[in-house]
Amino acid sequence: MEATSRLAVPEDLAGLRERLKDRLDEKKPRLVVCGDTGCTVRDSRELAAAIEKILSEQGLSDRVELKVTGCLGFCEKGPLMLVFPGAILYQKVQPSDAGEIVEKTVLKNELVERLLYTDPESGLPVACAYDIPFYKLQNRALLETCWYINPLDIYDYIARGGYAALAKVLGGMTPEAVIAEMKEARLRGRGGAGFATGLKWEFCRSSPGEEKYILCNADEGDPGAFMDRSLLEGNPHAVLEGMIIAAYAVGAKEGVIYIRIEYPTAVLKLEEAVRQARELGLLGKDIFGSGFDFDVIISKGAGAFVCGEETALIRGAEGKVGEPRQKPPFPADVGFRGKPTVINNVETFVNVPLVINQGAALYHSTGTESSGGTKIFCLVGKVKNTGLVEVPFGTTLRQIIFGIGGGIKDGKKFKAVQTGGPSGGCLPEAMLDLKVDFSDLAQAGSIMGSGGMIVMDEDTCVVDVARYFLQFLKSESCGKCFSCRVGIDRLLEILDRIIAGNGSVEDLALLEELAVTVKDTTMCGLGQTSANPVLSTLRYFRDEYLAHVRDKRCPAGVCRSLFRYRIDEDLCAGCGACAEQCPAGAIKETDEGCYRIDHGLCTVCGACAETCALDAITKD
Amino acid sequence: MSNKLPDVEEILEGAVKKHGLAVVPLLQEIQEHFRYLPEEVLRKLSQKTGIPLIEIYHAATFYNSLYLTPRAKHQINICTGTTCHIRGSGKLIEEVFQVLGIGPGETTSDGNFTLETVNCLGCCAVAPAMVVDGKYYGNLTPGDVREILNKIMEKAAVEE
Numbered sequence: 177m178e179a180t181s182r183l184a185v186p187e188d189l190a191g192l193r194e195r196l197k198d199r200l201d202e203k204k205p206r207l208v209v210c211g212d213t214g215c216t217v218r219d220s221r222e223l224a225a226a227i228e229k230i231l232s233e234q235g236l237s238d239r240v241e242l243k244v245t246g247c248l249g250f251c252e253k254g255p256l257m258l259v260f261p262g263a264i265l266y267q268k269v270q271p272s273d274a275g276e277i278v279e280k281t282v283l284k285n286e287l288v289e290r291l292l293y294t295d296p297e298s299g300l301p302v303a304c305a306y307d308i309p310f311y312k313l314q315n316r317a318l319l320e321t322c323w324y325i326n327p328l329d330i331y332d333y334i335a336r337g338g339y340a341a342l343a344k345v346l347g348g349m350t351p352e353a354v355i356a357e358m359k360e361a362r363l364r365g366r367g368g369a370g371f372a373t374g375l376k377w378e379f380c381r382s383s384p385g386e387e388k389y390i391l392c393n394a395d396e397g398d399p400g401a402f403m404d405r406s407l408l409e410g411n412p413h414a415v416l417e418g419m420i421i422a423a424y425a426v427g428a429k430e431g432v433i434y435i436r437i438e439y440p441t442a443v444l445k446l447e448e449a450v451r452q453a454r455e456l457g458l459l460g461k462d463i464f465g466s467g468f469d470f471d472v473i474i475s476k477g478a479g480a481f482v483c484g485e486e487t488a489l490i491r492g493a494e495g496k497v498g499e500p501r502q503k504p505p506f507p508a509d510v511g512f513r514g515k516p517t518v519i520n521n522v523e524t525f526v527n528v529p530l531v532i533n534q535g536a537a538l539y540h541s542t543g544t545e546s547s548g549g550t551k552i553f554c555l556v557g558k559v560k561n562t563g564l565v566e567v568p569f570g571t572t573l574r575q576i577i578f579g580i581g582g583g584i585k586d587g588k589k590f591k592a593v594q595t596g597g598p599s600g601g602c603l604p605e606a607m608l609d610l611k612v613d614f615s616d617l618a619q620a621g622s623i624m625g626s627g628g629m630i631v632m633d634e635d636t637c638v639v640d641v642a643r644y645f646l647q648f649l650k651s652e653s654c655g656k657c658f659s660c661r662v663g664i665d666r667l668l669e670i671l672d673r674i675i676a677g678n679g680s681v682e683d684l685a686l687l688e689e690l691a692v693t694v695k696d697t698t699m700c701g702l703g704q705t706s707a708n709p710v711l712s713t714l715r716y717f718r719d720e721y722l723a724h725v726r727d728k729r730c731p732a733g734v735c736r737s738l739f740r741y742r743i744d745e746d747l748c749a750g751c752g753a754c755a756e757q758c759p760a761g762a763i764k765e766t767d768e769g770c771y772r773i774d775h776g777l778c779t780v781c782g783a784c785a786e787t788c789a790l791d792a793i794t795k796d
Numbered sequence: 797m798s799n800k801l802p803d804v805e806e807i808l809e810g811a812v813k814k815h816g817l818a819v820v821p822l823l824q825e826i827q828e829h830f831r832y833l834p835e836e837v838l839r840k841l842s843q844k845t846g847i848p849l850i851e852i853y854h855a856a857t858f859y860n861s862l863y864l865t866p867r868a869k870h871q872i873n874i875c876t877g878t879t880c881h882i883r884g885s886g887k888l889i890e891e892v893f894q895v896l897g898i899g900p901g902e903t904t905s906d907g908n909f910t911l912e913t914v915n916c917l918g919c920c921a922v923a924p925a926m927v928v929d930g931k932y933y934g935n936l937t938p939g940d941v942r943e944i945l946n947k948i949m950e951k952a953a954v955e956e
Contacts, residue, residue: 213917213918213919213932214919214921214922214934216932217919217922217925217932217933217934218922218934251921251922252921254921254922396918397915397916398916399876399877399878399879399880399881399915399916400877400878400879400916400920401916401918401920402916402918402919402920405918437824437861438861438914438915438916438917438918439918475821476821476824477859478820478823478824478855478859478860478861478862479859479860479861479862479915480858480859480860481915492820494818495815495818495819495820495821495822496818496819496820496855497819497820497851497854497855497858498858498859499858554920554921556879556920556921556923557878557879557882557883557920558882558883562920562921563921594878597878598878628878628920630878630879630882630920632882636882641878641881641882644878644881645878648915652915654858759894781887781890782887783938786937786938
């Protein structure tokens, strides 16, 4: 690592960048291994170690650079690896492939064809990542940097223009000018509600008092969303840079990053980033000689979904029980430690340096009239290409799911897409041409949320999904408001009744009435949106509810009281594998040498159907 | 963690010095030492700091990652996030019950395994996912879970 002293003035940063320009050498062979959780689960760390060993054995360590980065995006195909020059993407790479990659691609400039992505339409291999539809159809304004930097090395970030926005801000912009820039860029908060960032900063700036705070919401609690984790793990300095600029704009001297404890790797990377930024004087006293002081502390959340609500988040960050409180007063007036506070989400902060570097006009040329820039989504569920995707606001759901996502897995049919986490809703096929934007999604009965996008196919039961979210919200409700605490419980009881096959058509009206009551009579965002999963599924999938209550049938074959497994005796070869797997001992051999399920004993676990090699066991 | 029993006074002293009266970080620190929040330590914390025991209890029961009961030697966390749910995490939980006879929040009678569910591990791309003793596993089938648990039990048997 470079031995550099404190960056005393903005010009020092430019000088340092000049000295680091070797790092941008595009001709130098570079092997990039994804170090994000999704890939490390599948042994990418072992892969990096194998490459390192081979490079050192062959004396190539100086000539070839090995980099372990944050998320490369195309999680479906992990472990992922990029080889530069050429941005060649290798997928599903195993540690045993390391030798061949070094020998062929690095030394001889040849491709290892079996590791390349195959285009499903042409059937041909695609070498360059930028040519793969998954990447080509995106606009990776924020995520692209993660391909090129080692998140544990601040110099990598600086070499690629990191902290230049901060230097520009502290080198001559007034706080008012920074706020004006955010407003003009139409930057809106990425945490869910989409409040205008510039306006939020202005409220806090004009709030009386000397002591102000910046709070970074890194308590990403939505199940099905990991954008913030990936940004924190892939580019932690961008989060810090955004926070420092925000602090300057509102006049804060201290910041807190509230991060969930379920993200241990992100915590470690963030702690290291803070340490390195302090060492270079980018955090601390008199940053860039401007007289402006700012530092951050990291506060670890102990696991509570409601802490994503801003007043609850403040209490959580103070180390207290994270229960929400009535607003107003808003955090811009009474926030952390009772002082004016700006709370922004991780992704919002990462956008801030981009706005400054590009200028508001260029920034907002991407996106829609009301929302500038891009949004990162976690495209997961029953879609072919799962991963982290970034698109301009205004992109349609269809473009994301069928273009970038490649459509539904295993030749199944699309049923619904769930956006916005437990507070969001399920949208049907008819809504696929909806443009992704805060207001459009809300009108359709869902929300943007922080960016989870869970695709469901015909094997997903929407009643079960609605029940799942209510179960989640029930355990996460803080219990302060009666209608949230008890209302969700009652909603859940009705759904349980429907799923058990004891529901009636009247239950649907009751469900709707109660859901609206909960929505209207609770205090915080969690309660107010808790009815969305129920209301949106009732709105778009009433037929499926009716099948449950009227015909006592679960069309997707998920609700166990409403379907049975059956062995097709014409297909059964009599191997007995199913009987061996059955934990309930419910499968017996018949006199004809086939097998039959005793429905009195069967627990409908489905182990038999998964075992049967002939697909002779079906849902009935 | 060393084998020596941690000294309660010393731990509380250090924790209070570091975190003041912020109850959550205090509890997180205590849990780091004991792997759960023993009642007698919480009582001492209350006496020492003047934080009412009810507030301590409130925080300990409010947050998912704070535990009032001892943890087992091996910690199994199954993700029940949305993606894992629709990709079959429920079946993984059933499999753990088949193998070990414990449901979420329960510990085996020999104190070897605790099963917990977590809201989201943030690795939805490899759903359904599980963490055992800090190691992540993805794209799991019930059969994989059985194999992983069996391996740990075999290893433990050899070590004994």
